[in-house]
Amino acid sequence: MYPLMLVNPGLTTNLDDIYAWRNYQSEMENQTIVYVLVLAGLSDLPSLQLPLFLVFLLIYLITLTGNLLILLLIFTDSHLHTPMYFFLGTLACMDLCSSSVTVPRMLFDLLRDTRFISVPACITQVYFFFFFALSEISVLAVMSYDRYIAICRPLHYMQIMNWKVCVHLVLIVFVFSAAYSSVHTLFLAKLTFCRSEALQNFFCDLPQLLQISCSDIFINVLLIFLLGIMFGLAILTVTFFPYIVILRTVLKISSKTTRSKAFSTCSSHLTVVFIFYTTIFFNYFRSSANDQFTEDKVSSVFYTILTPFLNPLIYSLRNQELKISLRKTLQRLQIKNYSD
Template identity: 60%
Template structure:
């Protein structure tokens, strides 16, 4: 037990051990990260400066862009640093800090996607009452609830993770610190931690996914009643692209956190987190915002 408590740092295994891949991976992920920063910052600036975009839908999209910025910035700069310097050691304090903020922003994003689907449901299915239902006070309450509950969710998991002791090797089989990988190298029984992430994660994930799914079911039913074929196909196309991104995001998260056992490894384990830490923060602005007619109009006015 004494050797376990003396552990001061972990070692991140990264995405690949092949020296020839380090620089290409660095350039590729640097490009993706810069594009993510530019796209999401552009969305935030447009929403803040263009008064035509001061409506609930774009208020939520602005929050989503901010979350995408934060979520990718928690993990990607560290990964780029490791690829460039080939130094993969990380202190336990830095690791737990990364765990907290990643869980915080990821939980907030999952919840916000559900809120956004509810907003679209009200806008399309109850247009006459939309402005009364989705007032600014309601929007602020929804976003505040998302941020507050996500903070509590992340804090509970992080505090429980801090009680674990870790084996002497301390090798985390990922490019960043995350709970499933920490459970794998824990020398103490992580059963309660696993039970906690399964129960709270299921409530958060399944609850958000159910709200999103039911909202879009109602939207599709309403869209089928639209008489003009062009308008109907446009709404279908938009909703389908939104749902595709949502289910891909949920799929990658569920794959990472709800595997049959924390000691079980799949060939693509290391690649899966890349999707929800790097790819989706870039996909979200492209799918939700930059294809939007109002955003294109705002861009032309810049």
């Protein structure tokens, strides 16, 4: 397809340019704008549809249960009413919402042969996907800053990370994520789609949408790289730079118990960050050759389904305070059942 910005045939005597312009106009006139898109889904094999549905339904239910359990423990246990667990609860909310943006639709599509979605619904899904994904990345960055203050400046922790500051940080994250998502979706809404190929994914993702657009996508691609590099580097710096200072401080701690507790908290956080960032960068900052559709789907499954599933497991299994709180809650429930 010829680029949109062709030379005006009225201002040139070059026959090749005139023929190119006429061919381009002919192609555009023959193309039909589509308002309903087709999702390729996870697999085209009918024999795999039901097993995949059952597996991902189980994963989704465990994701909902694990994150809701973390929220319940943080809400009911007064010992967990600290900034660290406030941010962990916010992360659990983001995991609940982000998985609910893509998984229910994917499960519904696994039970039918045709997977149609309207263009407005597709763009709406892109908006909420970006919003919750960026919110989660930003909350992980805020959690790094929180760990830095707690470990490196423990005497001033409650003064710096008071509740007002915590709420303001989360509000800033939400406003920033909403603005970032709005920019992408506004430019995406200006595109037209006139190709019959299916989106090579199980949800509406920006790279696949750009591939089937018949409009000029230069601005959209530019926004992905410019905003991604600009804000991505800022968030990466806030996320990882504090750990340089944290590592130096922890190595100077003489108490093995305190040191292991600090390492346990930091390692859980870093594990979640590593899983999320590697799959995001793999999907958005590499070439998009046609033979890589399977890799796209695998990476998409990781950061849309498995990351929200793994986060509560990572934090609950490596966090002693959460395990103690869970044990106390189960004991209270047992005592209540016996008394009844």
